[in-house]
Amino acid sequence: MTGGRPSALLLLGMIACVLADVVVPAEMLRMGARLLLVAFLAAEWRRMAVNAKVMIGLALGLTMGAAVTGTAEPAKVIAGSLDTGAFFATFFANQFFLREAARTSPLVSRCSTFFVNQPPGRRYALLTVGGYLFGIILNIGVLSLLGIMIKQRNSLEAAGGNEQIRDVRERRMVLALLRGFSVTPLASPLSISLAVMLTALPSLHWSSMLPLGMATGAIVLGLGWLQDRLQAPVHLRGLAPPVEPARDFAALGGVTALVLMVFFTALAFEWLLGVPLSRAMLVSTPLVGLGWLARQYLGGGIASGMTATGRRVVVQAGATFPAYRTEIAILSSAGFIGTLFSAMIPPETLGALIASPLLPPAILPALAILAVVGPALIGINPIVSVTIIASALSAAPSLPLSTESLALGLIGGWCLAINSSAMTASAMLLGELVGKPSRTIVLGWNGLFTLAVFTVLSLWLTLLARLIQ
Known part of the structure; x- marks a missing residue:
């Protein structure tokens, strides 16, 4: 076993310990997860x-601070912080199983084609979905x-030889995709x-x-659709070649059913095991x-299908898990820092700050959004800001607004960070795919939308805070 395989086994072992602890809680399993997480990070450090x-x-520095400042x-606090780090790392790494199945799924290919092969107005809506x-x-x-499909389908020939039509199509499709992806922090049960x-x-x-997040996400998507309709270049409408729309609604239903299956299976485990949904x-x-994944191999029989599934998981996990090193380090460290930081903050200090007359409750949702967007603009991952701020809020003895409105403000900031920061992985990836600077996409193309969403979300969350106070 060479290369990244040893570290893949460490991460897989940590996942197994965390999952086993969900089913049969035990201190030994939590200790194993802590040690395996630290070992994985050490193995992939270079x-x-x-x-x-x-x-x-930062996590190590905070650990030393906790040890010498009388926490x-x-x-016990450090062990609990490591537990949070292992939980976040497992939550992220578990997405491998869905991604690997989707990579070769005919359903995903059909659905992607369905989203792209549509007339302009309908194409924006479906790409956002x-x-x-x-x-x-x-x-x-x-x-x-979907970015690769956009690039492939948006050729000069498909635009009737009109370069302006091709450029407009590219901008509208890229923004539809970015905005749709950006609401997953708000509206995804798996986020x-x-x-x-x-x-x-x-x-x-x-x-x-989740319902409030989905309603907020719908507002964001609705604003995007409205802006697209208002900015659609009417003068080019008659010049664009007609498109024969795909009508594979069954593929869309299949993907929706998969998402619901994960969610309802989790609800069943929540009820059976008495654990939180997360x-x-x-x-x-x-x-x-x-x-x-197994369903893709069952055509040759159950035994051979299960063998092929197991072999593929082992091979692909061995290659993929070590590549998660940066994400695992950031996520687990953010969880660790947030939990430890909240334990070190005197609750009365934080309570006095939040209740300060300099921070009227009406502006707190907007400040929560900016507290995530601001750091993201200089390259700080939203999960870092959100985890630390949310953990600090948990230490406050009381809050002047409903917890839901402040939480939605933080997650709404995450959504806006995806839409506005040129230093996010999403902006850089889309920029690379379409051959444009990431700043052009998020600021040049999407800047007005981001400002509009910030204004509307601030008003919406302030109203929501009053309704559910």
Whole structure:
């Protein structure tokens, strides 16, 4: 076993310990997950990106700070912080099982074609829905999947030889995809953002957060659709060649059914095991992903299909898990820092800050959004800001607004960070696919939309805070 395989086994072992602890809670399993997470990070240290190393350095510095500043029960607090880090790492790594099944699924290929092969107005709406739905399953992989199809289908020939039509089509399709993907933190039951919120703020429950997040996501998508309709170049309409629309609604229904299957399976585990939905999702995601993958091999019989499925998972996990090193380092460090930081903050200090007359409650949702967008503009991953702020809020004795409105403000900031920051992976990936600077996409093409969404979300969340106070 060479290359990245040893570290892949470390990550797989950590996942197994975390999943087993969900089903049969045991301190030995949690200890195993902590040790395996640290071992994985140590094994992949040399190949990590600089920002991942900075996050680990901050986590180590905060650990030493907790040990010397008189934090109550520092060993227990550090162990709990490592548990949060292992949970976030497992939540991210588990997406492998869905992504791997989707990579060779005929259903995904059919659905992608259905999204792209449409007349302009309908194409925007369906690509937005596709960015959202596939974003739930594939995360950022949806940008590669649909982005490549956009590039292939948007040829000069398809635009009737008119370069202006091709450029307009490219801009509209790329923005539809980006905006659809950007609402997954708000409206996905499988998103890491929902898991962060439910973990950092135990008073929240998915039954209130998810519907409110989906309503907020619908507002964002609706604004995007409206702007696209208003800015559609009417003078080019008669020049564009007609498109024979694809009508494969069954493929769209199939992808939707898969997302619902993961969610309802998690609900079943939540009820059976008596655990929060975010932890139940850790079990349902690999189960549904493995079932989806196995179905692709069952044509030759159950025994051979299961063997082929197992072989593929082993081979692909061995290649893929080590490549997650940077994401795992950032996510686990963010979870660790947030949990440890909240334990080190005196609750009365944070409570006094939040209740300060300098921070009237009406502006808190807007400040929550900006607290995530601002750091993202200089390259700080939204999960870092969201985790630390949410964990700090959990230490406050009371909040002047409903917890839901502040949580939605933070996740709304995550959504806007995807739409506005040229330093996010999503913007850089789309820029590379279409041959444009990422700043052109998020600022030149999407800047006015981001400002409009910020204004509307600030008003919406302030109103929501008053309604559910």
